[in-house]
Amino acid sequence: MLPVLLTGCVRAHAGPGFLQGVRTIHVTIKWTSFHPSHFAFPDGTVVRFVIRNSDPIEHEFILGSKRVQDHVEHTAHLQHDGSVPGQITIPPGALRTTTYTFGRPGTLLLGCHLPGHYAYGMRGTVTVSA
Amino acid sequence: MRRVVFVVFGSVLATALVAGPALACGGLVSPNGTIALVRTTTLAAYHDGLEHYVTGFQFAGGGADFGSIVPLPGVPTKLIRGGDWTLQRLEREVNPPPPSALVLEAAGAGSSRSAVVLQRKKIDALNVTILKGGGFAVGKWATDNGFRLSPDAPEVLDFYARRSPIFMAVQFDATRARARGEAIGDSIPVHVVIPTSRPWVPLRILALGAKAAQPIDADVFLLNDRTPAMLPVPRGVPELGPAARGLNVQVSEPASAGLMTDLRSDQGMRWLPKSGMWLTYLQVRARASQLRYDLAIDASGRARPSPVDAGLAQPGDTSVPASGNSLWGLWLAAGLATIVFGVAMRRRRSARMAL
Numbered sequence: 001m002l003p004v005l006l007t008g009c010v011r012a013h014a015g016p017g018f019l020q021g022v023r024t025i026h027v028t029i030k031w032t033s034f035h036p037s038h039f040a041f042p043d044g045t046v047v048r049f050v051i052r053n054s055d056p057i058e059h060e061f062i063l064g065s066k067r068v069q070d071h072v073e074h075t076a077h078l079q080h081d082g083s084v085p086g087q088i089t090i091p092p093g094a095l096r097t098t099t100y101t102f103g104r105p106g107t108l109l110l111g112c113h114l115p116g117h118y119a120y121g122m123r124g125t126v127t128v129s130a
Numbered sequence: 131m132r133r134v135v136f137v138v139f140g141s142v143l144a145t146a147l148v149a150g151p152a153l154a155c156g157g158l159v160s161p162n163g164t165i166a167l168v169r170t171t172t173l174a175a176y177h178d179g180l181e182h183y184v185t186g187f188q189f190a191g192g193g194a195d196f197g198s199i200v201p202l203p204g205v206p207t208k209l210i211r212g213g214d215w216t217l218q219r220l221e222r223e224v225n226p227p228p229p230s231a232l233v234l235e236a237a238g239a240g241s242s243r244s245a246v247v248l249q250r251k252k253i254d255a256l257n258v259t260i261l262k263g264g265g266f267a268v269g270k271w272a273t274d275n276g277f278r279l280s281p282d283a284p285e286v287l288d289f290y291a292r293r294s295p296i297f298m299a300v301q302f303d304a305t306r307a308r309a310r311g312e313a314i315g316d317s318i319p320v321h322v323v324i325p326t327s328r329p330w331v332p333l334r335i336l337a338l339g340a341k342a343a344q345p346i347d348a349d350v351f352l353l354n355d356r357t358p359a360m361l362p363v364p365r366g367v368p369e370l371g372p373a374a375r376g377l378n379v380q381v382s383e384p385a386s387a388g389l390m391t392d393l394r395s396d397q398g399m400r401w402l403p404k405s406g407m408w409l410t411y412l413q414v415r416a417r418a419s420q421l422r423y424d425l426a427i428d429a430s431g432r433a434r435p436s437p438v439d440a441g442l443a444q445p446g447d448t449s450v451p452a453s454g455n456s457l458w459g460l461w462l463a464a465g466l467a468t469i470v471f472g473v474a475m476r477r478r479r480s481a482r483m484a485l
Contacts, residue, residue: 030284031282031284031285031288032281032282032284032285054266055266055269055284056265056266056267056268056269056270056272056273056279056283056284056287057269057273057279057281057283057284058273092266092269092270092273093243093266093270114281116280116281117281120281120282122281
């Protein structure tokens with residue numbers, strides 16, 4: 001398990017047998033921000049995000065391209081039950097998990113699209129390297 | 131016990147839970163982030179160790195409920211309906227109507243995970259609840275009870291809960307308002323009496339839910355036995371300390387006999403002394419991003435308002451941030467200049483003596 005970092009960038013390094021395993025990353029939501037909010041993984045990494053919402057309000061963890069972010073931001077608010085990888089709603093004080101496979105090199109975004117949250121700055125990035 | 135009265139009267143940008151109604155010195159959230167620009171009023175007063183907090187909740191139409199959260203410096207011992215004209219009378223004191231209007235008026239005629247509910251009371255169309263708890267607990271109670279908090283609410287609630295775990299949640303019952311025949315623009319004053327030795331005025335809460343560049347307007351009135359010491363220091367006050375950005379003193383003078391007589395004649399206001407009060411009128415004209423502080427008051431004559439009560443320091447931390455453009459810099463520069471001058475003179479004298 002990677003150490004939990006409150007700030008900065010979490011980087012996962014591929015090692016022997018890494019692709020067969022699932023990495024677990026802990027993310028804390030506090031004051032409408034992700035901690036950490038920036039991640040880096042090699043392509044092919046499977047990550048199980050364990051997200052704790054320490055705020056008294058509901059939040060979302062939406063992982064995907066800018067197109068995904070724009071779509072979720074501009075569509076009616078839905079509860080994300082985790083059936084879509086990398087998309088989960090976290091109630092106040094709750095802990096939820098979602099697992100995502102980073103397939104191709106590039107940059108993905110992370111955000112919460114409850115009203116006003118993304119504009120407030122509740123976002124992050126995931127850099128996927130080759 | 132020292133005899134102090136401080137009065138706050140605010141006209142603020144309020145946010146409503148559902149478009150329509152608005153409120154005073156509290157923070158609210160609308161479902162889609164819209165901010166209702168509505169003038170509302172708040173009065174907080176401090177006398178003989180009791181803070182009297184009177185705030186007006188204005189019915190601005192619409193059929194939905196709304197709510198407000200107001201941080202308080204202590205647990206209230208009394209929760210009653212406010213007087214009918216206190217807030218209006220204060221406003222008129224600094225914004226008098228033109229002489230012709232006066233004539234017409236004369237002729238014709240306000241860290242547990244669960245919050246503990248300390249008190250509930252219905253006042254006209256308002257459901258008022260006094261809560262005790264940390265930021266999370268109070269926020270959770272609010273969301274569980276129909277409040278929709280803005281994205282900045284968790285941080286702001288923590289900001290207040292570190293200092294005082296007491297909050298007042300006010301919910302507007304539109305159905306009851308209609309049944310009572312409330313008209314749009316009607317204001318329901320609430321009067322809260324809080325025993326405390328350290329009164330402060332919540333200002334940061336005014337910016338709850340507002341965007342960084344959004345203007346926040348509020349009028350703040352203080353009534354004290356003597357000129358109060360304030361922290362942070364508003365513009366126009368010759369005191370030392372960090373500057374209160376966007377907070378300006380407009381009036382600082384003895385309270386008129388007419389004002390005191392009128393205030394005392396309103397419902398529940400007999401506790402005010404008859405005379406001898408000092409009136410300070412401040413205007414908040416700030417951007418939301420500037421309102422990161424509250425206003426700590428020390429009217430004891432010791433001139434030591436608390437940095438913690440001002441939100442400038444954490445409880446237990448006595449250091450005061452030395453930022454801003456108050457007289458700190460001027461006094462510091464003057465002090466340094468005096469020291470440098472003194473040292474230079476001594477060196478000169480020493481050099482002369484050596485010769």
